[in-house]
Amino acid sequence: MRPCAQKLDTQTPCVKEAATAAINTLASLGYSAVIFGGLACSLYGAPRAPKDADILALPPSNEANTEDTEVLKNAIMRTDSTRFYTVRARDPGATYRVLYFRSDGHEPWKCKVDILLPGILHLPALPTARIVWIEGFPVIPFALLLLQKLQAYDDHRHSREQHKFTRSQQDEEDINKLLDIRERVLEVIQEHPWHDRAVFSEEFMTLSRKRVAEYARIFIETWLWRDLGFTI
Template sequence: MRETPSKAEVAAVAKRVVKILVGQGLTCYLVGGVASMLWGTSRTPNDVDIVISTTMYTAEEIKRLVARADPRFLLVPSKNPRNTYKVTWFRKARSSDGSILRCKVDFLVPPTLNVPSLTDDHIVQKSALPVSPLLPLLLLKLQAWEDHRWARYADLQEKQHTDVADITELLDIAVREGVRVADAPWLSSLFLSAARRRVQSYVVQYYASRRAWRELGFTTV
């Protein structure tokens, strides 16, 4: 029996979340592994990361809203007793073999984790799902790499290798798509300034990526 969701299952969970949020009049878009997958990366994500561009609700309020709309979304206390927030899990029995599909959903409200608040004009549709444009998606993954690289705990540090694999594929896709940092003036100067610093650090560690970053318009060492 499958322990982790398939690509199709993760996409289906994402569609259900989006339907609930859009039904409430909220603007949202996918980031992280699901968004990367929809742009063409090979890794199968095991959760859904979704940004809600709102000042009306907190992330905890949005979790409760989604759980009320669909009881298959369960709010579970964090494993860390110091955390007061709830973790959202989508759970249902698979019709094929009776095993249980479990997929975590993370809700992000800007400026949490520096995610940008995007308008509908900048959100991209992929497979009928609202997705982050390539550039901020790539730069958020770069931020995750830096955070995991300097994380205190070994399990978080280990995630940097997955980040590098995703960044490598996203960089190739961005170059093919003709992405240029100059074409995204709608991203804040603070967000881009931090990204430029991280690009320099990344190139020091992965020098082979230097040309791709330059093609996107970043200055590299």
């Protein structure tokens, strides 16, 4: 089985198919879901082809979230065992397994699917009204995606693990490509959504303000971040 091809016109449909299958399986388990990460960047218009599907699973609002991601991944695998499976993480000390989706077509391929729950990486229990729909896919708000990418850049840049440190260069490119999407950036400038606590927790915003200030100093883009509503 081969991974999705590394060209935009072939890889992106693979990841979209994996995301669709994960979202539908989560729905059968009572969860709604929303896309973040590289696929969300692609759906908003960034040119890089996504490598995997990052899914935020949203538990039913009337129930306490007692699940963890491993329990949820196992439930997905049991529900659709033909197309979903897990493998051991590369880190020998890791206690989690990695979820993959495999196609059932004539040219089989596989795609990693990351399932996260609210609270992880400061991802919120996103209300339905805040979900953005693009090409039929539920996506996190553009402003949240931008700060999530900034968080990834900061985490990877300060990592002592070389493979994570190297990923900071891709995060930087993703941030800059998002900032080039003029229509979406203008929406954020007009709305200044940073006080919406249903999307941005106080802790996340405190960390984000520090990250924005540092990023703006490194890349000399203080004017743009000021327009977005940050004090540099």
